[in-house]
Amino acid sequence: xxxxxxxxxxxxxxxxxxxxxxxDESGRFYKPLQGDERGANEVAFYSSLSTNSGIxxxxxxxxxxxxxxxxxxxxxxxGLLPHLVLEDxxxxxxxxxxxxxxxxxxxxxxxxxxxxxxxxxxxxxxSSSLSLGFRISGLxxxxxxxxxxxxxxxKAAQKLSTEKVKLVLRRFVSSNTLxxxxxRPDCAFASTVYGGSTGILSxxxxxxxxxxxxxIFHLYSxxxxxxxxxxxxxxxxxxxxxxxxxxxAHVYEGRGVIDHYFLGGLCSLIKFISEILTAPNECRIEVxxxxxxxxxxxxxxxxxxxxxxxASxxxxxxxxxxxxVSxxxxxVDQKYxxxSxxxxxxxxxxxxxSNNGIIADLKKLTDSDNGVS
Amino acid sequence: xxxxxxxxxxxxxxxxxxxxxxxDESGRFYKPLQGDERGANEVAFYSSLSTNSGIxxxxxxxxxxxxxxxxxxxxxxxGLLPHLVLEDxxxxxxxxxxxxxxxxxxxxxxxxxxxxxxxxxxxxxxSSSLSLGFRISGLxxxxxxxxxxxxxxxKAAQKLSTEKVKLVLRRFVSSNTLxxxxxRPDCAFASTVYGGSTGILSxxxxxxxxxxxxxIFHLYSxxxxxxxxxxxxxxxxxxxxxxxxxxxAHVYEGRGVIDHYFLGGLCSLIKFISEILTAPNECRIEVxxxxxxxxxxxxxxxxxxxxxxxASxxxxxxxxxxxxVSxxxxxVDQKYxxxSxxxxxxxxxxxxxSNNGIIADLKKLTDSDNGVS
Numbered sequence: 001x002x003x004x005x006x007x008x009x010x011x012x013x014x015x016x017x018x019x020x021x022x023x024d025e026s027g028r029f030y031k032p033l034q035g036d037e038r039g040a041n042e043v044a045f046y047s048s049l050s051t052n053s054g055i056x057x058x059x060x061x062x063x064x065x066x067x068x069x070x071x072x073x074x075x076x077x078x079g080l081l082p083h084l085v086l087e088d089x090x091x092x093x094x095x096x097x098x099x100x101x102x103x104x105x106x107x108x109x110x111x112x113x114x115x116x117x118x119x120x121x122x123x124x125x126x127s128s129s130l131s132l133g134f135r136i137s138g139l140x141x142x143x144x145x146x147x148x149x150x151x152x153x154x155k156a157a158q159k160l161s162t163e164k165v166k167l168v169l170r171r172f173v174s175s176n177t178l179x180x181x182x183x184r185p186d187c188a189f190a191s192t193v194y195g196g197s198t199g200i201l202s203x204x205x206x207x208x209x210x211x212x213x214x215x216i217f218h219l220y221s222x223x224x225x226x227x228x229x230x231x232x233x234x235x236x237x238x239x240x241x242x243x244x245x246x247x248x249a250h251v252y253e254g255r256g257v258i259d260h261y262f263l264g265g266l267c268s269l270i271k272f273i274s275e276i277l278t279a280p281n282e283c284r285i286e287v288x289x290x291x292x293x294x295x296x297x298x299x300x301x302x303x304x305x306x307x308x309x310x311a312s313x314x315x316x317x318x319x320x321x322x323x324x325v326s327x328x329x330x331x332v333d334q335k336y337x338x339x340s341x342x343x344x345x346x347x348x349x350x351x352x353x354s355n356n357g358i359i360a361d362l363k364k365l366t367d368s369d370n371g372v373s
Numbered sequence: 374x375x376x377x378x379x380x381x382x383x384x385x386x387x388x389x390x391x392x393x394x395x396x397d398e399s400g401r402f403y404k405p406l407q408g409d410e411r412g413a414n415e416v417a418f419y420s421s422l423s424t425n426s427g428i429x430x431x432x433x434x435x436x437x438x439x440x441x442x443x444x445x446x447x448x449x450x451x452g453l454l455p456h457l458v459l460e461d462x463x464x465x466x467x468x469x470x471x472x473x474x475x476x477x478x479x480x481x482x483x484x485x486x487x488x489x490x491x492x493x494x495x496x497x498x499x500s501s502s503l504s505l506g507f508r509i510s511g512l513x514x515x516x517x518x519x520x521x522x523x524x525x526x527x528k529a530a531q532k533l534s535t536e537k538v539k540l541v542l543r544r545f546v547s548s549n550t551l552x553x554x555x556x557r558p559d560c561a562f563a564s565t566v567y568g569g570s571t572g573i574l575s576x577x578x579x580x581x582x583x584x585x586x587x588x589i590f591h592l593y594s595x596x597x598x599x600x601x602x603x604x605x606x607x608x609x610x611x612x613x614x615x616x617x618x619x620x621x622a623h624v625y626e627g628r629g630v631i632d633h634y635f636l637g638g639l640c641s642l643i644k645f646i647s648e649i650l651t652a653p654n655e656c657r658i659e660v661x662x663x664x665x666x667x668x669x670x671x672x673x674x675x676x677x678x679x680x681x682x683x684a685s686x687x688x689x690x691x692x693x694x695x696x697x698v699s700x701x702x703x704x705v706d707q708k709y710x711x712x713s714x715x716x717x718x719x720x721x722x723x724x725x726x727s728n729n730g731i732i733a734d735l736k737k738l739t740d741s742d743n744g745v746s
Contacts, residue, residue, distance in 0.1 A: 261478065
């Protein structure tokens with residue numbers, strides 16, 4: 001029995017009439033194959049992964065396990081469609097905090113079509129990709145059983161300023177700022193999640209070493225998924241801090257050159273996380289942080305004031321109603337209705353009327369579905 | 374007595390009616406101050422260098438010493454003009470082999486004017502900057518007392534393909550390929566120039582460490598100058614392998630973010646040089662190299678067949694006449710006339726008529742004058 005993933009933070013969400021990824025109970029993640037060359041690219045990449053001698057074993061673990069392709073009933077009810085069958089990265093996790101970080105100042109390959117390049121270029125310029133070398137494509141941070149997750153809107157997350165990105169990276173490992181958005185992030189879990197020999201930073205540095213050397217692939221528009229479990233950290237247990245690389249629809253041959261776009265962005269992310277570890281208590285962005293938080297609740301239409309009820313036994317937000325009228329006239333009306341026995345979001349209705357004419361069309365498949373359920 | 378520098382490989386060369394840098398006998402290099410904000414930027418950057426506590430001592434040595442600004446007679450005869458007074462990086466060097474490598478896939482800051490951005494973007498796309506994260510802005514490689522220097526045209530150098538850049542980096546430290554362009558580069562000086570604890574790679578890695586951490590400056594359109602002396606290497610002496618950072622007209626504040634463009638490009642260059650050290654004898658580009666060499670002599674209008682006479686006692690090329698008709702109709706006519714007692718190039722005449730309408734105008738000041746005389 002295939003279901004809609006619980007913990008997807010970026011990419012397209014499946015739902016009634018919406019094509020998106022699915023999961024089964026055995027821990028497999030089904031990603032609809034994009035009909036054009038992107039789908040073929042991604043299959044080719046995953047197929048080559050396990051046999052590619054250029055990817056050492058300690059790097060292989062950063063990629064989701066690939067189980068081939070399979071025809072399954074598409075989530076939008078359109079019938080049998082080919083899907084990539086991947087490892088469900090959220091398997092075994094109860095309430096994971098997750099960040100999807102799209103790496104690289106440039107998310108397009110020169111080989112891509114001019115139309116695609118222009119589309120990406122626009123997104124790169126509008127987001128933090130150009131300035132930071134990466135952008136947060138989406139995230140969810142677990143708050144508590146009562147409050148569920150803090151999950152800013154994807155569009156807003158991608159457009160965060162430098163200071164806001166720094167704030168979010170601190171908030172991601174803090175125990176306080178999600179219930180009280182005015183307080184300074186305490187970075188309570190920084191050392192156990194970001195730090196240590198098996199922490200996020202250590203994993204990112206391993207990845208960096210490989211990217212300094214590998215000239216096999218250029219991974220345009222690829223994301224690093226950062227995950228951990230707050231509840232385990234609170235109990236003093238191993239929080240399961242882990243990174244995974246996802247989204248390979250735009251992988252090109254490296255042809256003897258390193259992927260300096262990916263590497264540069266990765267180093268930029270590493271620098272931010274290192275700073276948090278060096279000075280977890282010294283949040284230099286205190287003043288601007290408050291302004292940022294204000295922006296996170298209004299200017300960018302980010303949902304920050306969730307009115308949530310927990311209708312499932314694992315703390316997943318099951319009924320969330322938000323109405324945000326922001327400074328730039330964006331009206332966001334989000335309704336989550338749950339009709340399944342495990343609190344899975346089954347119906348999402350997004351009505352967006354904005355001054356700049358951006359209408360989100362979630363039915364269109366783009367390229368950043370992530371492998372998290 | 375100010376003179377035109379002997380060993381300039383990129384940027385604008387001074388000459389009759391041409392504004393360019395000058396040197397004096399005490400080892401100072403005079404770079405005409407660009408009239409617009411670029412000049413002011415560069416002065417501000419150099420002024421802040423020595424007092425900036427964010428630049429550790431072992432990194433300070435990669436920057437030219439700065440002696441302030443001074444009004445001096447401009448090289449184009451236009452009268453007194455303000456100049457940056459810098460250390461003459463070629464001082465004490467007799468026949469230096471020099472490469473000017475402009476670092477970064479993006480040579481423009483978002484803060485720059487749209488017109489400037491478009492100009493840079495075009496150059497970045499036409500050159501190897503986008504693909505490699507750097508481009509060779511110019512170079513000269515010493516051949517012998519009889520043959521002088523091998524000095525490809527700047528435009529051609531900047532447009533080298535990946536394989537050609539790899540070839541040039543090998544040729545830079547080879548003893549054979551400059552006299553016989555059909556032979557495989559022997560990389561005879563690779564270990565003494567690129568390798569070792571004080572070699573080029575070691576210096577680049579030091580710089581890399583700093584760029585992984587520093588968030589003070591973003592150095593757009595900045596170059597790394599790579600220098601050594603072949604004659605010393607041949608004698609088994611220390612070849613004086615050295616890198617220097619030059620060209621700071623487009624430095625911007627880092628504002629808490631690393632310069633991931635510079636860092637990515639630097640890592641790409643480091644990878645190429647590491648490969649040469651790992652396999653100096655294993656020139657994988659043998660087949661394509663021959664095609665490349667053909668290109669270097671024809672397709673791109675690079676001057677590869679110098680007819681040179683040495684008119685000075687230190688082996689500097691003093692009379693060089695080249696006529697190259699290339700596959701794409703580029704006609705390059707270069708005349709070097711020497712009218713000084715030490716073989717200094719005093720008059721350079723470039724006539725370029727090409728199918729694509731590019732006419733070099735050396736009178737215009739751009740931003741890549743380098744501090745080499």
